[in-house]
Amino acid sequence: KAGVTQTPRYLIKTRGQQVTLSCSPISGHRSVSWYQQTPGQGLQFLFEYFSETQRNKGNFPGRFSGRQFSNSRSEMNVSTLELGDSALYLCASSRGLAGVSQFFGEGSRLTVL
Amino acid sequence: DQQVKQNSPSLSVQEGRISILNCDYTNSMFDYFLWYKKYPAEGPTFLISISSIKDKNEDGRFTVFLNKSAKHLSLHIVPSQPGDSAVYFCAAAGGATNKLIFGTGTLLAVQP
Numbered sequence: 001k002a003g004v005t006q007t008p009r010y011l012i013k014t015r016g017q018q019v020t021l022s023c024s025p026i027s028g029h030r031s032v033s034w035y036q037q038t039p040g041q042g043l044q045f046l047f048e049y050f051s052e053t054q055r056n057k058g059n060f061p062g063r064f065s066g067r068q069f070s071n072s073r074s075e076m077n078v079s080t081l082e083l084g085d086s087a088l089y090l091c092a093s094s095r096g097l098a099g100v101s102q103f104f105g106e107g108s109r110l111t112v113l
Numbered sequence: 114d115q116q117v118k119q120n121s122p123s124l125s126v127q128e129g130r131i132s133i134l135n136c137d138y139t140n141s142m143f144d145y146f147l148w149y150k151k152y153p154a155e156g157p158t159f160l161i162s163i164s165s166i167k168d169k170n171e172d173g174r175f176t177v178f179l180n181k182s183a184k185h186l187s188l189h190i191v192p193s194q195p196g197d198s199a200v201y202f203c204a205a206a207g208g209a210t211n212k213l214i215f216g217t218g219t220l221l222a223v224q225p
Contacts, residue, residue, distance in 0.1 A: 004156070033212070033213075035215070040122075040217060041217060042117075042119070042202060042215045042216050042217035042218050043157070043202060043204075043215035043218075044215070045212055045213070045214065045215075048212060056212045090156055090157070092156075102213065103159075104149075104156030104157045104158070105156050106154065106155055106156045107156055
């Protein structure tokens with residue numbers, strides 16, 4: 001059974017650009033959650049999508065957005081990139097609404113120069 | 114407002130000894146707690162969990178203790194092995210949304 005797949009694994013952008021990250025959940029999983037990991041901040045919850053609807057949202061500015069497609073794949077977008085957006089972005093999927101049974105992907109490492 | 118806190122950013126332990134990782138939380142609505150382990154360049158993987166109706170859960174070398182009155186949990190690894198070297202995140206869930214709230218992580222280094 002394939003795990004959670006995130007693409008791209010690494011990318012470098014410059015300030016002001018925008019970026020789109022992709023996440024393919026485990027087959028049969030309908031919930032996808034996104035987290036930002038930075039040193040000293042741990043994993044910070046961005047948002048959760050379930051059946052193409054955003055169900056939960058963390059405390060991030062509107063530059064961070066996401067969506068989920070009918071096949072449960074999800075994308076997150078960050079516009080007008082700032083240096084502080086450099087982080088590892090992790091996606092997790094679960095069969096039902098997220099909570100205690102999430103499986104994580106390997107993450108997308110974003111560097112903003 | 115950090116609802117889940119891991120106050121030790123790093124911990125170094127000798128192989129064979131006990132590793133104790135600590136986690137504090139502030140939200141009394143949390144009723145389920147988990148520990149995740151993360152190696153570099155990999156996503157976090159689930160390690161062990163505990164429900165608020167218990168005060169201890171054991172799985173092999175890993176034991177999690179929960180002290181609800183102190184809003185504190187700890188992960189004990191006995192005996193520690195070099196392969197245990199990783200970042201350990203505690204996480205809590207509960208309340209209306211049931212979303213996972215993670216701590217900031219503790220980097221464990223087990224010295225051979």
